[in-house]
Amino acid sequence: MQRRVMVATFGLLPCIVRAQGARPIRLIVPYSPGGATDILSRLLAPRLSESLEQPVVVENRAGGNSIVGTEAALRAAPDGQTLGMIDLAFVVNPAMYATLPYDAQRDAAPVGLVASAAQVLLLHPAVPARNLVELVALARARPGQLSFGSAGAGTAVRIAGEQLRIAAGLDILHVPYRGGGETLAAVTSGEVSMIFSGQAQAKQLADAGRARPLAITGARRGRRMPEVPSFAEAGFAGVDVVTINGLIAPAGTPPEVIRRLNAAVVQALRQPDLAQRLTELGFEIIGGTPEEFAAWTAAQLPKWDALVRTAAIRPE
Template sequence: MAAQKGPLPSRRHFLQTAGLATGAAVASAVGAGRALAAGYPERPIRIIVPFAPAGPTDIMARILGQNLGTALSGNVIVENRSGAGGNIGIGYAAHAEADGYTLLVSSSAYVVNPSLYATIPYDPFKDFAPIAELGTSPNAIMINPKLGINSIPELIAHAKAKPDELNYASPGAGTTPHLSGELLKIVAGVEITHVPFAGAGPAIQALLGGVTQLAVTALPPAIPYIDNGSIKALAVTGSKRWVDLPNVPTMIELGYKDFIADTFQAFLAPVKTPPEIVTRLSAKSVEVLRRPDIVEQLRVNGFEVIANGSDGLRRRIETEVPKWHDVIAKAGIKPV
């Protein structure tokens, strides 16, 4: 090693020099981040959907992606990576390169899975930067009209008179529709057997075919069957009545305080994505979602637009993770 020539710098001189260097590095990084955001996107953006095509999350992601691409003067591609209740796709996005070109649109599975599974490939608080809370759909508690039950009170009376006779279909164990059904059992003090299916479509078909007497699913795939009378909706689990089902009450209206169990859609980026890019994506997403034509398009597909930015989604995640942990614990559902 070559000998140090001349006097060693004083501690004060060293700190001053280091501070100037650090300041220059920070300024350089900020400038680079702004330049990166200004030129973004320079290639196609992928939105990972952790579920199969044609479900509610896929519908939301494709409507958002098409219009966000136009707003960004770029191209957005939706890629489905389903499996393990959404964990495969969410985990893939969590560990993708944080450059703004791999993003995630997930349902409420994002906040439910931490309590439903013994291990998951992501931390809901640490692995993602929230971009926007996109929209929400209430779940619907539905029954086959042939059963002759016309209200939630009648359903509860029937379940109490004939314990274990009724069963209900859901899109799968751990989904918010499944947990809505379990919450109904808890607050009403009844036993109704859960029968999980691989998605809302099969669950609705089971109800139509008489395999189950009830079903709980997100609203979008159920609306056509409710409209034609082949399924009767007894209640929705949102904070207010659904605009296209004005005669179907909420569980809150029926006297079950705080019974809100909707399925929300979240837009997220890997946590180390440059903040300038996250900010731009958030602003453009909210701008797209608030357009009247997009609001109407999503409403027809069973979504209420929320269009909250990063802070709104962060607050929702912080609220929903412990909420569903409590429901899962009370329902006696053991992590798998």
């Protein structure tokens, strides 16, 4: 039944998207190049292009904790020619900002969730801690002297840092950057003491001796780095945030266009080579319907509102 539905979906609108010929679809990434969201988008774009029979071009629009790029995607014409790749900041930012230039539910048409990824805590090699217990003891002995970087106040890597700070009762300084690539450079240079990162980037830095992995968010170890204990193993089960990416379109995009875009996403994620590559990079494939994406958004907004209030997170 599912196969027949997908085939029927691909048969819809032969003239709405394809009639625009080779005009490229913009996929806006609200961060600078090099981070997990950017990497995921660049892997997905060629597969979407194959399914939609149109070029899909990734465009980086960094700034404002992902607000700049997300607003650009949501203010575009609702014709299926502009998509945005969101991450956890999409559902965290509404709790941090008294006003946003868009509404996460009213102004966005969910296309589909794409993938999630656990976060690895990485230390600069000069930090004298070999495990999470030692890091907590060090941070308590040096209040305010250790720092962690993130791609912005509402991102999963910032939320993970706040979960650790709250769970362990630490006084550590947050340093914001414009994207994941910049945070990786910050921890390897020693500009910050630690960051949270996806498994692929974390493994590369660990294997090169440029950063030390201590723990991974969630209840179980990651496939990419099975030697790294989970926060739950280390006694900090509350440090469980993962980054989740999904595609959105501007509100008002015709439902049939959304269905066709969603079918293209689902088809891309079912390609064995793409699925294998995403798994190698530490992603867990999600997929699903626009309705499931909308339900996820509705459930996440109050959850992160509570954490933002507890941690007193403010925009930088």
